[in-house]
Amino acid sequence: MSRIREKNSEVILKASAVEFADKGYAATKIMDIARKVNLPKPNIYYYFQSKENLYRCVLESIIEPLLKASEPFDLYDDPAMALQHYIKTKIDISKEHPHASKVFASEIMHGAPHLPEDIRKKLMRQTEKCTARLNQWIAEEKMDAIDPHHLLFTIWASTQTYADFDWQIGMVTGKQQLDDKDYDTASALITRLVLKGCGLNIPVIK
Numbered sequence: 433m434s435r436i437r438e439k440n441s442e443v444i445l446k447a448s449a450v451e452f453a454d455k456g457y458a459a460t461k462i463m464d465i466a467r468k469v470n471l472p473k474p475n476i477y478y479y480f481q482s483k484e485n486l487y488r489c490v491l492e493s494i495i496e497p498l499l500k501a502s503e504p505f506d507l508y509d510d511p512a513m514a515l516q517h518y519i520k521t522k523i524d525i526s527k528e529h530p531h532a533s534k535v536f537a538s539e540i541m542h543g544a545p546h547l548p549e550d551i552r553k554k555l556m557r558q559t560e561k562c563t564a565r566l567n568q569w570i571a572e573e574k575m576d577a578i579d580p581h582h583l584l585f586t587i588w589a590s591t592q593t594y595a596d597f598d599w600q601i602g603m604v605t606g607k608q609q610l611d612d613k614d615y616d617t618a619s620a621l622i623t624r625l626v627l628k629g630c631g632l633n634i635p636v637i638k
Contacts, residue, residue: 441479443469446531449490453534457487457546487546491539494532495551497525498558505562511569512632515587516623522591523619527610533595559584576631583630590622 447468451460462483466473480486504517526533539547566580594601594615602608627634 437479440469440471440475444471444476444479444486445489445493448486449493449529449531449535452487452490453531453538456538460487462486484546487535488548490532490535491547491551494525494529494536495554497521497529498536499554501525502558502562505565510635511566511575511630512627512635514565515626515630515632516635519587519591519623519626520619522587523594523615523622526592526595527612527615530595530598533592537592537596576629578630583626587622587626590625591618594618 444465448460448465451465451468460483462476463473465486466476476486480489501518501521504514504521508514508517539545544552562584563580566575566578566583569575570577570580594610598610601610605614607614624634
């Protein structure tokens with residue numbers, strides 16, 4: 433029974449991410465999600481209790497990988513290695529969680545009206561931790577003295593655009609969907625630009 437519950441929850445969550453990404457929080461209806469997954473409307477409430485909770489779960493599905501993405505800042509003493517892995521992970525998130533990424537981006541662009549306070553605090557702590565690490569490397573003269581906040585903003589914008597602006601990317605590239613090679617190319621280019629801009633050499637990941 434637990435396997436069925438887990439499977440249904442996952443299916444509902446993925447469908448909800450698509451609906452919230454396409455229509456926004458206010459315009460999304462539980463009935464539309466139910467039709468999308470071919471389940472009765474009461475089943476959606478059985479698994480997620482409310483539309484608000486379902487939306488929060490969609491946000492959490494992207495917040496967890498976003499928080500884990502900063503692990504390279506703790507794992508590596510070399511800023512080049514940390515940034516290279518961080519950028520690769522951020523690109524992978526855009527590839528693997530495109531709809532949830534759009535939901536998160538839309539939430540932020542609207543002033544985060546539905547973003548729970550505990551999630552806000554987690555994201556803020558992560559940013560403060562990454563900023564402190566970058567400042568440490570700068571103080572140790574391991575990288576050029578750049579503004580850590582604007583470096584992070586640049587990385588976020590350049591990596592998340594592959595999920596949040598997929599329509600524009602599709603129009604330019606002539607592809608309905610990017611393949612693994614496209615994401616690898618994006619990761620390599622962003623890494624090169626960021627590391628060169630920080631006065632760092634590009635390391636080789638074995």
